[in-house]
Amino acid sequence: MIFENNLAFAQNMDQQDPMRHLRDEFFFPQQNGAPFIYLCGNSLGLQPKTAKKYIDQQLNNWQNLAVEGWFEGDTPWMFYHKALKDLMAPIVGANSQEVSPMNTLTVNLHLLMVSFYKPKAQRFKIIMEAGAFPSDQYAIESQVRFHGYDPESAIIEVKPRAGEYTLRTADILATIADHGDEIALVLFGGINYFTGQWYDMPAITKAGHEAGAIVGFDLAHAAGNVPLQLHDWEVDFACWCSYKYQNSGPGGISGIFVHEKHFKDSSLNRFAGWWGYQEQQRFKMEKGFIPEAGADGWQVSCTQVIPMSLYYASLQIFEKAGFISPLRKKSKKLTAYLSYIIKEINKELGEEQYQIITPETEMDRGAQLSIIAKHKPKEIFKSLMDNNILGDWREPNVIRLSPVPLYNSFEDIFTAGLILLKVSKELI
Known part of the structure; x- marks a missing residue:
C-alpha cells in the first residue's frame, strides 16, 4: 500500500x-x-466502558445472594468461567475444552511446567529465546533447579547473531536439531516483549516434536494481537496474560491452553486443587483427585469472579469485532x-x-x-x-x-x- x-x-x-x-x-x-494518544496496549490495554457494568453485576450478586451466588442468579459463579471459554478459544485457535481462565501468567507457567517439563537422565534440557521476559527466565531457572539440574547446563538460549536484534528462524530450528536427543522442552514466547518479533510458532512446534520434545509458548504479547492456531499447530501447552491486548485490567486473569491430545494422559503430574476436580462431584469433598475433563482439570483454586468479569467485558468486544x-x-x-x-x-x-x-x-x-x-x-x-x-x-x-x-x-x-x-x- x-x-x-x-x-x-x-x-x-x-x-x-x-x-x-x-x-x-x-x-x-x-x-x-x-x-492521550495511547500507544501502550502492549503493556496495559485500555479499560472497556462496559467493565464497570460487569463488575457491578457481580457485586450485586454478592450483595443480594452472598454464598448462594455460587449456584444462583443470572451468572452462577460455579460455572462463570464457561462463559469466557467460548470467547477465549477463537482468540488462540483452540476448542473451548482446551482453554481455561485462571490464576496469573507466571503461576500458570509454573503449573504447566509441572505437567510438561519431565526431565530424564539424557533428555533434560530446555530451549528458550535469549532475552525472554524476566519472569519466564526466573520460572524456567527455578523449575530446572527444582528438578536438581544446573540452569547453566540445562537451559539452552538461542541468541541473535552478532550485530542483529532478532532471531533467525533457521537458527532456532538448527539449535533444536543440534540438541534433539537432549531436549525435554522447547519453551518460547510467541512474540518477544523487547523486540516485538513474532516467532514462527508452527515451525518451532514441528521441529520440537520431531526432536521428541514437548513444545509450549508464553503468549503474553501474542494472544489478542496476532492470529493463532494452537490446536491445528499441535502446540502442547500455552499460557497468556489478558491485560495487554485483551484489556482485562492490571493484573488481570490469565488463560491456559492444553492440547486435547493430552487430556487422557494419566502420566502427567499436576499440582492439583479442588477447582480442578470433577465438576459434578466437586462438592462431595471426597479424597483422591480426579481431574475435570479438558484444560479445566488444571484449575487449582476457586473461580476469580471479579477479574473474570473484566476479562468478559473485553472478550465481548472481540466477539463484536469478529475476533x-x-x-x-x-x-x-x-x-x-x-x-x-x-x-x-x-x-x-x-x-x-x-x-x-x-x-x-x-x-x-x-x-x-x-x-x-x-x-x-x-x-x-x-x-x-x-x-x-x-x-x-x-x-x-x-x-x-x-x-x-x-x-x-x-x-x-x-x-x-x-x-x-x-x-x-x-x-x-
Missing part, C-alpha cells in the same frame, strides 16, 4: 476502517484536559503506517535517529514497533509523554509503540509522528 504523510490521508483511512466504531468502546486516559482476523487486517496497516511515519521522520532529520528493531515483514511482527532512539532517548520519551503521546520505555534506549486495532486510529499515528518530529527537532 502507498502511504502519505498528511492528515487528509490518515483521516481518509479512518473513514474506510470498518473497525473504527470499536474505539468508542474504551476510555482514554487524560492529561491537562485532553486525551482476530478482521482486527489483524487493520493492525497490519496501522503498524506499517507507523513504520512509514518513523522513516519519514528520519528523512526530515537527515539521519537514522530512530532505528526500528522489530522485523520489517508483517508475518514476523504484531502491533508493536520497538525503536532505538540514537540521541537523547529518555528526554524524547519524556517529552512525548508531556505532549500526550503514551508509549513505553525499555532500557537503555528503546521506545516501544503499539497501535492497537481495537482503539487506535490512523490519525493517532499521524499526530504522534508530528509530535515526535517536533520534539526531536527541539531536543537533538
